[in-house]
Amino acid sequence: MDVDRREFLTLVGCSALALSAGALLGAKPTLSWAATTDDLGRATNLDTLYAAVERIVPHADPELKELARQTARAIAMRAQSDPALRQTVEQVVGELDERAQKTYNRPFAKLIAEQQIIIMEQIQSSRAFQHLVNQVLADYYDKPQVWHALGYPGPVNDHEHMEGGYLARGYDKLDW
Amino acid sequence: MAKFPLDEPVDVCVIGTGAGGGNVIRQLCTAGVKVVALEAGPRFDPHKDFVNNEWVMFKKTAWLDRVLGDGADQTGLPIWLAKGVGGTTIHWAGASLRLQAHEFKTKTVYGNIDGANLEDWPLTLDELLPYYEKAERYMGVAGRVQPAPIGNTNFLVMKKGADKLGLDAHPGTMAINARGPYDGRPQCMQCGFCFQGCTPMAKWSTLYEAIPKAEATGNLDLRTHAMALRIETDGSGKAKSVIYATPDGQHHEQRARVVVVACNSIQTPRLLLNSASSQFPHGLANGSGQVGKNYTRHLTASVYAIFPKPVHAYKGITMMGIIENYAGHDPAARGFAGGFYFETIMLGPAFLSVFVTPGPDTSTADARAAWGEPLKNLMENYTHVAGMWIVGEDLPTPGKFVSLHPTQKDQYGMPVPVVTVNDHPNDKAMRKFAWERGRDIFEAAGAVKVYYTPPYPATHNLGTCRMGADPSSSVVNAYGQAHEVKNLFIADGSVFTTSAAENPTLTISALAIRQAEHIIDKMKRREL
Numbered sequence: 177m178d179v180d181r182r183e184f185l186t187l188v189g190c191s192a193l194a195l196s197a198g199a200l201l202g203a204k205p206t207l208s209w210a211a212t213t214d215d216l217g218r219a220t221n222l223d224t225l226y227a228a229v230e231r232i233v234p235h236a237d238p239e240l241k242e243l244a245r246q247t248a249r250a251i252a253m254r255a256q257s258d259p260a261l262r263q264t265v266e267q268v269v270g271e272l273d274e275r276a277q278k279t280y281n282r283p284f285a286k287l288i289a290e291q292q293i294i295i296m297e298q299i300q301s302s303r304a305f306q307h308l309v310n311q312v313l314a315d316y317y318d319k320p321q322v323w324h325a326l327g328y329p330g331p332v333n334d335h336e337h338m339e340g341g342y343l344a345r346g347y348d349k350l351d352w
Numbered sequence: 353m354a355k356f357p358l359d360e361p362v363d364v365c366v367i368g369t370g371a372g373g374g375n376v377i378r379q380l381c382t383a384g385v386k387v388v389a390l391e392a393g394p395r396f397d398p399h400k401d402f403v404n405n406e407w408v409m410f411k412k413t414a415w416l417d418r419v420l421g422d423g424a425d426q427t428g429l430p431i432w433l434a435k436g437v438g439g440t441t442i443h444w445a446g447a448s449l450r451l452q453a454h455e456f457k458t459k460t461v462y463g464n465i466d467g468a469n470l471e472d473w474p475l476t477l478d479e480l481l482p483y484y485e486k487a488e489r490y491m492g493v494a495g496r497v498q499p500a501p502i503g504n505t506n507f508l509v510m511k512k513g514a515d516k517l518g519l520d521a522h523p524g525t526m527a528i529n530a531r532g533p534y535d536g537r538p539q540c541m542q543c544g545f546c547f548q549g550c551t552p553m554a555k556w557s558t559l560y561e562a563i564p565k566a567e568a569t570g571n572l573d574l575r576t577h578a579m580a581l582r583i584e585t586d587g588s589g590k591a592k593s594v595i596y597a598t599p600d601g602q603h604h605e606q607r608a609r610v611v612v613v614a615c616n617s618i619q620t621p622r623l624l625l626n627s628a629s630s631q632f633p634h635g636l637a638n639g640s641g642q643v644g645k646n647y648t649r650h651l652t653a654s655v656y657a658i659f660p661k662p663v664h665a666y667k668g669i670t671m672m673g674i675i676e677n678y679a680g681h682d683p684a685a686r687g688f689a690g691g692f693y694f695e696t697i698m699l700g701p702a703f704l705s706v707f708v709t710p711g712p713d714t715s716t717a718d719a720r721a722a723w724g725e726p727l728k729n730l731m732e733n734y735t736h737v738a739g740m741w742i743v744g745e746d747l748p749t750p751g752k753f754v755s756l757h758p759t760q761k762d763q764y765g766m767p768v769p770v771v772t773v774n775d776h777p778n779d780k781a782m783r784k785f786a787w788e789r790g791r792d793i794f795e796a797a798g799a800v801k802v803y804y805t806p807p808y809p810a811t812h813n814l815g816t817c818r819m820g821a822d823p824s825s826s827v828v829n830a831y832g833q834a835h836e837v838k839n840l841f842i843a844d845g846s847v848f849t850t851s852a853a854e855n856p857t858l859t860i861s862a863l864a865i866r867q868a869e870h871i872i873d874k875m876k877r878r879e880l
Contacts, residue, residue, distance in 0.1 A: 232723040235732065293724060301720060303712065309721045310706060310713035317705040317731065318407050327735040328666060328701050331404030333543040334551050341541025341552075342504075347668035350508040352661040 223285035224269045225252060231292050232312050240325055247316040251308075261311065267304040272296065353567040353574070354386075358604060362388045362573070364871065365594050365608035367580045367623070370439020371860040372843035373614030374558025375487070379868030381566035385875065388606050389563075390578040390596050392615075393435035396442070398560065402549035406702045409548040413442050418768045419618060420757060425773035428713040432809035433616050437576060438559025440616065440811065441857065445546050445671035446526040446555045447695060448493040449854035450484050453477040454681055455690075455745070458850045461681060462689040467776055468747040469646055473849040474821040474830040483862035491527035491556040491861060492534040501530035504542065504668025506696045509659065509738040513797030514675055524674035524695060527556035527858070535561065544698070546670040578604075581766055583611055583627040583636055583840070591636075591840045597764045610839045610871060610880055614864070617647065617813035617846035621754045622769040624817070637817075637834035642827050644755055646748035646818045647771070648851035649810040651779045654697060655790030656708050656739040657799035658730070663738045665698040671741070672696055678744075678789065679853055688781040691853045692744025694790060701734055708805050715806050730803070738794065742786040743812070745853040747776040754816050771810075812856055817846040831870040832863060839880055843867055 229248040230241065255262040269284075275295045276284040284292060299305050316322060323330045331337040341347075356362055363386040366373045373389065380387050396402065396413070403409060413434045421430035434443040454461045456473040488496040495501070501523040503511065514521035523530075528540050528550075540554035553560045566572040578596045581603070586592040593607040613620050621644040627636035635643050673696040680691050699707060706714050708730060711721025722730065730737070746752075751774035756767035775783075787804040794802050820826025823835035832847050834840040843864045845856050852859070874880040 232727070233731075234724055234728050296724075300723070306711040306721055307713055309723050310711055312723075313705040313721070313727075314407065314702070318405075318702040323701050326701055326731060327662075330700075331545075333541055333545070334403040335400055337404060341543035342667040343540070343542040347504045347542045347544075347664075348502050348508070350505045350512075350663070 221269055221273060221283065221285065222248070222252060224273050224283065225265060227285040227292060228268065228272060228296065228308070229312050231289065231296055232309055233316050234289070235325075237325065240322065243319055243322055244316060246319075247312055250315050251311055264304045264307045264311075268299070268308050271299050271302075275299070354570050354572060356386065356388060356573045358606075361607035361609070362386050363608065363875065364610045364612060365390065365606050366612040366614060366843075367594060368439060368614035368616070368844065369437045369558055369563060369574070370434075370614065370616065370844065371441050371558060371857045372845070372864045373612065374438065374441065374562035375490070375861045375864035376612050376614065376843045376868045377566045377572060378490070378562035379865055380872065381569045381571040383872045384569075385571060385872060387566070387572050388608065389572060389574045390580050390594065390606070391437050391574065391576045392579045393437065393576065395437040395576050396549065396559065398549060398551055398553050402551045404543065404545045404548060404551070406548060406700045413549060417762055418760070420760070420768055420770045422770050422772040423751060423774040424716060425771060426715060426807070426809055427717045429809040430771040430773070431618055431813055432811050433618070433813065436559070437563060437574065438557045441557040442549050442559060443547055443811070444857055445855070446528045446669070447671050447674070447855040448488065448491060448496070448525050448527045448858040449693075451477065451480075451852045451854055451859055452679065455850065455852035458690070465689060465747065465778060467749050468778065469749060470747065471818065471820055471825065471849050474819055480859075480862055480866070483866040484858065486865050487858055487861040490561065491858070492529055492537075493525050493527050493858070494530040495523065495525035498529065498534050499531040501526055501528065501669055501672050504665070504672050504696070505663050506665035506668070506698055506738050507673030509663055509665070509797050510673045510675065510694065510696055510740060510793065513793035513795070516796040517792060519675050519677045519793065521673055521675045523672055526669060526672065528669055529554040530669065537561070540669060542668040544666045544668055544670060579764055580615065580623055581626065581764055583613070583623065585629060585631060585636070585837065589631060589837060591837055609875070610841065612841045612843050612871075614843040616844050617816045618754055618769050618771060620842060620844055620846045621816040622756060622767070625756050626766055632836075637827055637836045637840060639836050640824055640826060642818060642825065644816050645753050646815045647752040647754050647773070647813070648746050648748050648815040648848070649773065650812040650814075650851055650853070651692065651742070651744045651746040651782050652807040652810070652812070653742045653783045653787060654708075654739055654805035654808075655742070655787060655794060656737055656803040656805055657794035658733045658801040659736050659738060659797070659799055662735045664735055665696075665738050666700060670696065670698060675793070678786070686785055688778045688785065689747070690745030690778070690782065692742055692782060692786050693853060694740045694786075694793070695743060697739045697741035698737070699739070701731060704734065704737070705731060707808055708803050710806065714809070719806060729801070738797075740790050740793070742783070742790065743853065743855060744782050744786060745851050746779045748815055748818075748850060749774070749776045751776070812845070812851070814845040814848040814851050814856060817842050818849045819847045820849060832867045833870075841867055841871065
């Protein structure tokens with residue numbers, strides 16, 4: 177898969193240009209770091225949530241990593257007004273920290289990636305963890321910056337996007 | 353467009369404006385019949401309201417009123433239907449296949465299968481053929497009445513594998529203006545957003561084909577945001593009126609000579625069951641006890657694969673390619689009854705990430721979502737992914753049905769529907785076989801990694817008011833006319849006696865056109 181990786185990195189290099197395309201993100205609530213930290217309370221360590229989200233969508237590119245943090249912030253923010261999500265986040269984060277302390281004597285966020293994965297695998301079948309994964313994916317892979325990094329152009333032919341379909345831009349040729 | 357007085361009776365009240373309701377409405381209105389159509393959802397403007405975004409359009413057009421799942425079914429979202437003028441013809445992919453002759457006679461052809469409640473349809477392919485032809489003309493089916501599509505790259509990958517295995521992959525018959533304009537609608541631009549609502553209106557929908565034609569006659573009063581709650585009957589046991597709610601919380605009564613129910617296979621049985629009365633204690637038209645029973649949804653599953661070189665499968669008509677080699681009934685060779693198709697499919701990154709290896713929020717309770725390296729590997733190869741959907745016949749059993757929740761109510765105070773699904777062993781055997789053949793096809797095309805994807809939330813909801821010759825074991829006759837209530841008709845997929853393997857919209861449309869002609873004929877002769 178080396179070829180894929182090279183192509184992927186090339187695409188990622190180009191994607192910074194697409195950062196302004198976040199029409200969708202514009203509709204989401206503005207994120208406030210401090211408010212999020214305060215309101216989630218001591219039981220929920222935001223660093224733990226960041227680390228968990230980063231392991232769920234572990235793309236290596238720095239821009240994609242930052243977008244993962246945006247997703248974590250968005251989920252923390254939404255958890256303030258969504259009791260079910262709040263319970264999910266608190267349960268997963270609490271469980272990860274407790275197990276990290278017990279096994280490695282450190283908070284989850286301070287573990288190396290390999291250790292974090294081991295801890296996450298221990299709780300991956302729980303309904304709360306699965307729900308968190310669903311929420312992370314639904315937010316993260318809905319970001320135009322992520323699409324462009326993955327090589328997906330996104331919308332092409334609606335009232336806000338006038339590129340048009342692929343009829344005259346190639347849809348019916350496979351070069352292999 | 354007409355506006356009839358709210359307190360006056362009308363010739364026909366049609367509930368629902370999708371493939372079933374839309375076709376009935378067009379036929380009735382163009383024949384001079386006055387129709388009030390009740391549509392639970394809004395009316396979208398494709399140019400303004402449809403956008404190329406999966407989650408935005410899901411939230412905008414999906415039926416999100418509560419529908420509960422039970423049995424071994426999807427936990428988060430049992431069904432995926434659209435709410436709005438056009439119904440699920442907003443969301444559908446356009447695949448327009450005729451049923452095969454033997455699929456009208458599964459009880460006879462498949463024989464006795466333990467745990468399956470098979471019946472023969474009360475009509476044959478030959479009887480339906482003229483209506484298939486009419487439907488294909490209205491819908492503009494490419495490959496039937498206009499030139500067939502040219503395959504996209506997703507199709508070319510399918511074909512590469514199929515060719516190596518001696519299978520026949522070809523562009524399918526699609527109700528999409530694939531090669532040029534048709535019926536005043538433009539050519540498909542190959543955007544790849546068929547499921548999100550077709551912005552150029554090149555993919556057929558009743559929203560911009562049947563409904564405007566009906567409105568142009570002056571015989572249609574289409575009321576949106578009108579949720580049907582009950583059908584009332586008169587002393588003679590005939591349908592008298594439809595009680596519906598509007599967003600202001602008011603209830604209204606629309607009287608009609610004939611009532612046509614076309615609310616889809618979840619909401620239609622729900623409405624009939626909620627219309628129980630002293631005269632019809634088990635629900636309207638439910639003397640047989642079969643309303644809500646014999647639910648089928650096609651076995652469905654998908655195969656996705658990563659290839660060493662780019663595919664860009666998101667471009668072009670989503671469901672363009674088809675393999676029909678497994679559509680027949682060949683139990684001796686395969687170990688299960690009935691057949692299935694492979695049809696090309698692709699999702700955007702947003703849906704691919706949650707549906708290819710889904711967790712319990714978007715699949716069954718035991719499903720576990722991919723995360724970490726396996727997810728990263730799939731998503732970083734997004735441009736190298738090809739996909740095929742498996743659509744096959746699933747068997748009606750006592751373990752698949754739609755019922756009313758005993759206590760939970762929706763925003764109108766109406767009991768919430770519960771969809772119970774437990775696969776028959778035949779369904780599981782077919783899915784396993786199809787996954788493996790799909791893997792063979794993609795590996796023959798050079799796949800480096802293959803995914804067996806479980807069913808998505810059900811889009812092909814069928815069979816909950818099955819048609820049959822015997823009133824003791826079916827709800828409606830071959831015209832969709834209720835055995836017990838002669839001026840009550842059902843025009844959606846719930847009348848399917850068995851599911852057959854084919855995408856159902858064309859058959860729903862053909863049956864609806866046939867039904868409408870029957871209603872017109874009976875009304876002329878004052879028999880309705």
